[in-house]
Amino acid sequence: MKSQVCISDLMTSSGVAFGTSGARGLVEAMTDRICFAYTCGFLQHLEDIGHFSKGAAVSIAGDLRPSTPRILQACAAAILHKGGKIDYCGFVPSPSVAAHGFAHNSGSLMVTGSHIPDDRNGIKFNRADGEILKADEIAIRAQNVEIPDIFDAQGMLNEPIVLPALTDVSSSYLARYVDFFGAKALEGMALGVYEHSAVGRDIFVQLVKELGGTVHRLGRSDCFIPVDTEAVRPEDHALAQQWSRELNLDAILSSDGDSDRPLLADENGNWIRGDILGILCARALGASAIATPVSCNSAVESAQLFDAIHRTRIGSPFVIEAMQALIHDGHAVVCGYEANGGFLLGSAVTTDTTILAPLPTRDAALPMIATLVDAQRKNLPLSALQAELPARFTFSERLQNYPVAQSAALIEKLIQGEDIEILDRLTALFKEIAGVAKRFDLTDGLRIYFDNADIIHLRPSGNAPELRCYTECDTMERASSINDQVLHLIERNAFAV
Known part of the structure; x- marks a missing residue:
């Protein structure tokens, strides 16, 4: 017996909904059905x-x-049901399977919850020519789908799906960077790879080796570790500094769970913020135009390295749309990056001898490798490379188990009334922390600019029950301190939402 259901109705009833990176939800809610x-x-x-x-x-x-x-088996069952063939790529980084799909003009999907804890998971979908955008998401929500009678009462498959032989996508992903940067690009560098449970851990090790670097494998885990590149855990800060000191490393490479968001530490074991890494990568590639979310570090403007900078809402679909607009405007090398470090290459990068093809989806390998190669060519440590940029420091943290509805109510309360009323309210709330509020931006969440150049940005997470707080200041210590104070205000319900 078959039944029909609308995807939007399923999203409402299951709680498994679209965020900025595909459909995500609790594992118990993500039944096979x-x-x-x-x-x-x-x-x-x-x-x-x-x-x-x-x-x-x-x-x-x-x-x-x-x-x-x-979940992979459930997705495979759907492909067979719709008359398609399963191209099984195994357990590999999100950008590698996306690049494979783009190269073969075929759709692709990645089962991943990225950085969130393993009581949750998700499915990230790609068109044949790029990530799904917001218009695609709306169209998917509107689909009515047929559900065959192949599930039990709990919504699980009655019989397992036999997946076909593995397709190798790792080799082409490695070749993409080895061919472009050269087999000796990292020669002489001692590099750690913090493996934890990142799906790209073995590929990163192989990539460093093929680029001529010396690899130290660090912290491999059989249990899933929810590494968030925007909110690095205290233990990961301590581990990086310990490893750098004990092993005399030039850098440490890592990523989030599906290896589309980079985590790169300098020679002192200090993790480089993703939005700073994005600027360094874009400069190394000779980019002319940048698309980046409103939450990212303002050093991208003050550095005066790029001809055009397009600020967007947070999420790769918005960055991709902005990159497309910049390409349409005729800019030569267009790229994008997010605060989490995920780097998107919108147009080809050409040298005298080779071409790096576009990859308009978040990638962790490119920003780390391009920045390391640039440091190697300039004979500079990563800390000195970063010091060439204007001194603006960002910090982000989040309140976990903070419902999206509660986050939305908080921000709605703060922005009630005319602009002058809002600025007076924000000043009254934050004056002891950050000074006088001079302007605010509602592009995505609430971003507040203060008279002393401090920035506070509050935003509900797009894929988890979390409230994120981004802060930007002239020193990292101040950015961290302000962030902590703001989150404590919210925890104490000082805004009386």
């Missing part, structure tokens, strides 16, 4: 726009959290 239905909705949308037809291959891969293999 739900994941099957969402994948069918995705494929039907691809069919509508000419990116999928019966007999076409769809590439699938996943991260290393415990629920991923089961």
Whole structure:
């Protein structure tokens, strides 16, 4: 017996909804039936726009959290149900399976919850020519899908799906960077790879080796560790400094769970903020135009390195749309990056001998490798390379288990009334922390600019029940202190929401 259901209704009833990086939710809510239905909705949308037809291959891969293999089987069942072929890529970084799909003009998906704890998971969808954008998401939500009678009462598959032989996508992903930067690009550098549970850990080790660096493998874990590149755990700060000191490392490379967001530490074991790493990478590649969210460090403007800078809402779909606009305007080398460090290459980078093809999806490898190669060529440590940029420091942290509705109510309360009323209210709340509020920006959340150049930015997370707080100041100590004070205000319900 078959049934039909609308994806938007499933999202409401299951709690598994679209955020800035695909569909995500609690593992217990992501039953096989739900994941099957969402994948069918995705494929039907691809069919509508000419990116999928019966007999076409769809590439699938996943991260290393415990629920991923089961969800991969549910997605595979949906591909078979829609008449497609399964192109099984295994457990590899999100950008590697996306690049494979783009190269073969086929849709792809990645089962991953990225940096969030492993009681949650998600599915990230890609068109044949790039990530799904907001218009695609709306179209997927509107799909009515047929659900066959292949699930038990708990919504799990009655029988497992046999996945086909593995397609190697790692080799082409490695070759992308080895061919462009050269086999001796990192020669003489002692580099640590903090492996933890990142799906790209083995690829990063191999990449460093093939680029001529000396590798130290660090901190491999059989248990999933939710490494968030925007809110690095205190233990990871301590480990990086310990490893750098004991092993005399030039840098440490790591990433989040699906290895699309980089985490790079300098020679002192200090993790470089993702938005600073984005500037360093863009400069190293000779970018002419940048797309980056409103939450990212303002050094990108004050450095005066780029011809055009387009600020966006937070999330790779918005960055991609802005990159497309910059390319349309005729800029030569267009790229984008997010505060989490994920780097998107919108147009090709050409040297006298080779070309680095566009990859318009978040990537962790490129910003780390490009920045290390630039440091090597200039014979500078990473700390000195970073010191060449204007001294602006960002810090981010979040309140976990803070419902999205509560975050929205908080921000709505703060922005009630006319602009002058809002600025007076923000000044009254934050004067002892950051001074007088001079202006605010509602592009994504609430970003407040103060008279002493401090910035406070509050925003509900797009993929978890978290309230994020970003702060930017002239010193890291102040950025961290202000962030802590703001979150304590919210925890104490000082805003009486």
